[in-house]
Amino acid sequence: MIRNPILPGFNPDPSICRVGEDYYIATSTFEWYPGVQIHHSRDLVNWTLVRRPLERASQLDMRGNPDSCGVWAPCLSHADGRFWLVYTDVKRFDGNFKDAHNYIVTADTIESAWSDPVYVNSSGFDPSLFHDDDGRKWFLNMQWNHRTQSYGGQPKSPAFDGILLQEWDAASGTLVGPIRNIFAGTELGLVEGPHLFRRNGWYYLTTAEGGTGYDHAVTMARSRTIEGPYDLHPDRYLITSKDHPEASLQRAGHGQYVETPDGAAYHTHLCGRPLPPQRRCTLGRETALQKCSWKDDGWLYLADGGPVPAVDVSAPTDVASERPQTxxxxxxxxxxxxxxxxxxxxxxxxxxxxxxxxxxxxxxxxxxxxxxxxxxxxxxxxxxxxxxxxxxxxxxxxxxxxxxxxxxxxxxxxxxxxxxxxxxxxxxxxxxxxxxxxxxxxxxxxxxxxxxxxxxxxxxxxxxxxxxxxxxxxxxxxxxxxxxxxxxxxxxxxxxxxxxxxxxxxxxxxxxxxxxxxxxxxxxxxxxxxxxxxx
Incomplete structure (x- = not known):
């Protein structure tokens, strides 16, 4: 069994990537250096920290970054024979502005030295890079609107102004073509954390909504064309505990889809495990993994039904957990x-x-x-x-x-x-x-x-x-x-x-x-x- 959380302690915003039989998860590190944690597994049960790729000043310098700023929501992918890592360096937290700068670095292997960053944009945070079947690449991030009363600790939905999509030209290292706002989110608000994947002629978009607290959720939508319009999942939210305060894994949201070599479906998400009586998550936001299934309607669902994440999940192979202790x-x-x-x-x-x-x-x-x-x-x-x-x-x-x-x-x-x-x-x-x-x-x-x-x-x-x-x-x-x-x-x-x-x-x-x-x-x-x- 997979025992959640698979990455206990502060490991939020999990982006998962499979290359052959190897799985990698990249998580946010915020103001902690070196930047971005990458864990590796071959069975989805046991995970080992193998790299923190942002390790030198040319890639990341967070001196002066306020608390809870720095590296937000990386996206890890593999295409064209190399790994791609997209990340944000957030320079401001409180007040109306975020000053969120997005970059891309690459490497031939996870363990090797990663490239110096290529600057992409600063229109918002939570970037991701999607490699389409035709070889084109697309950059996504949420758009931040400073024209609202969105102060640290009191987020308001209007500041989260939809998911932007623009083509990325890897040869020139620049964004090209029109900027499209492809998804405004649901009434839950605070739409962020976009990830795209393609299956059976559909573009599927998952986003995080509801903020990082107890209303967090993974929202799912799909479209026949990459620019939309995107139709919402019949249940709207693929993963959430927001209406189930009794669930062991709370604050469930912000994750990414992955398939095993034989086509079994899984989805990562962040979560929190609150302690009574004040429901404080002393371990922060952790990484969990859920088994999913595709139904005849062409939509993804949790394998056990409903949106509430499970602690124990079926693994692809019969292996035991080998977590170290002292x-x-x-x-x-x-x-x-x-x-x-x-x-x-x-x-x-x-x-x-x-x-x-x-x-x-x-x-x-x-x-x-x-x-x-x-x-x-x-x-x-x-x-x-x-x-x-x-x-x-x-x-x-x-x-x-x-x-x-x-x-x-x-x-x-x-x-x-x-x-x-x-x-x-x-x-x-x-x-x-x-x-x-x-x-x-x-x-x-x-x-x-x-x-x-x-x-x-x-x-x-x-x-x-x-x-x-x-x-x-x-x-x-x-x-x-x-x-x-x-x-x-x-x-x-x-x-x-x-x-x-x-x-x-x-x-x-x-x-x-x-x-x-x-x-x-x-x-x-x-x-x-x-x-x-x-x-």
Whole structure:
């Protein structure tokens, strides 16, 4: 069986592509660097992260991008003997404008170096590239209309002004011919995420509607000609949980169709798994996969009937799931473990090194935790509702402006951090920095005040997340027992719905290590290992 979500934790907007017997899924990474996650599978059950292709400044530079901006909704395809990746770099979130720039990169193989980007347009986000049977290529994206009261956290449908279609000339690297608005969406509104495919003489268009919250849906339409008009699916929505609050997979929408070599039909979609009582999705938007079937009316339906996505889905072959559990990272290699990312900057050498002290991840304190330009924060996704993370840090601050430690992090206004720093009276201390929500002020809180004095030498730091609760621990000086530290904190604010709530942000929770030095002296902190354990 396929067990959903197939990509747990922050993995939204899945674009799926099959080449022979190999399947690839590309997902959004927003402000996390390198850009775009690509997972690979041969059975649709087990998936392995194999590439983040946007890895250098010429392809992607997100310094200054606000939270929840950056790389939105990539589209991965294969044609003419190479892979094509279309993506948006969004430069603004709040207010009437988005400033969304669309690009195309290509590569001969997924694992090889990808090309420098070719700029396409900036008329809206969620681009895709469709390769027609006659060899022509077509570029689609939603059109953004700034002439409306569409502010971050309060989206209004008029800003989502339909799906644009224009021919792409690969030889010249330019759009050519007329721009057509081919699909306005349904009354659900907020139409985005277009994907085209062709079958039995029909052009099928799937889009995402209803926003990224609990009204999300995959809408389906079809036409005999690529420019339309497009007729809606008899049920309108191929996949949605919007009328079924009891369903395990909520916020279902935004995905893409794929067929197996023998013609079996599947469709990806993003989803969320809310925790009671406040229905906050602490794992962000995840990737799921549904088995579908074609009926005699020429329309696609979920195999089990109805629009509600299933947790357990029949797989094409009889294989078992092989998901890893406890992960220990000892930082003995010369490159960062594949599970980890950092924020925004294409110059990672300025914020971390695995060579300057072999066997350690060295962070160079730069801007404050939550900065939009250059902060030393290296983290991996939270993939379970209950987990424990541990690390050990060597850090000798000489001012309170130098801070390093362990963090449960979403964005600049939603995080908890267990930190080593200096207090003028207490000396070196362990303390807690907490920012429990981005509305209305996003102010930093200090649940244990100045903190607790600790001696010299390495300090072990840990945190346990149990659904909505977070508890920090530490030990040092040869102690054998972990010491619980500070109050139980609200882990649920480190979620899409934390702070100002639905549509205010839509990425996911990370756990990792950080260092900052607001004195500007780039004080280094050395981390010897990192352990992630589901509970």
């Amino acid at each position: 992960c220990l990272y000892d930082f003995d290699e010369t490159s960062l473990p594949a599970d980890f990312q950092w924020l925004r900057t294409p110059e990672p050498d300025r914020i971390f090194s695995l060579a300057d002290r072999p066997g350690h991840l060295r962070l160079y304190g730069r801007e404050s935790i939550g900065a939009w330009f250059e902060q030393a924060l290296v983290a991996r996704r939270q993939e379970h509702h209950a987990f424990r993370a541990e690390t050990v840090v060597e850090f000798t601050p000489d001012t309170y402006q130098q801070v390093a430690g362990l963090t449960h992090y979403y964005n600049r206004h939603k995080f908890h951090a267990l930190a080593v720093t200096l207090d003028e009276k207490l000396g070196r201390v362990v303390t807690i920095l907490s920012c429990p929500g981005d509305f209305p002020h996003g102010r930093l809180e200090f649940p244990v005040g100045a903190g607790e004095t600790i001696g010299e030498g390495p300090v072990e730091l840990a945190m346990e997340i149990r659904h909505n609760d977070l508890r920090f621990y530490h030990r040092s000086g040869g102690e054998t027992q972990w010491q619980a530290f500070g109050p139980v904190l609200d882990a649920g604010v480190v979620s899409d719905q934390g702070g100002r709530g639905e549509h205010g942000s839509f990425t996911g929770a990370f756990c990792g290590v950080f260092a900052f030095d607001t004195s500007g002296r780039a004080k280094a902190a050395d981390f010897d290992r990192f352990r992630y354990m589901p509970l």
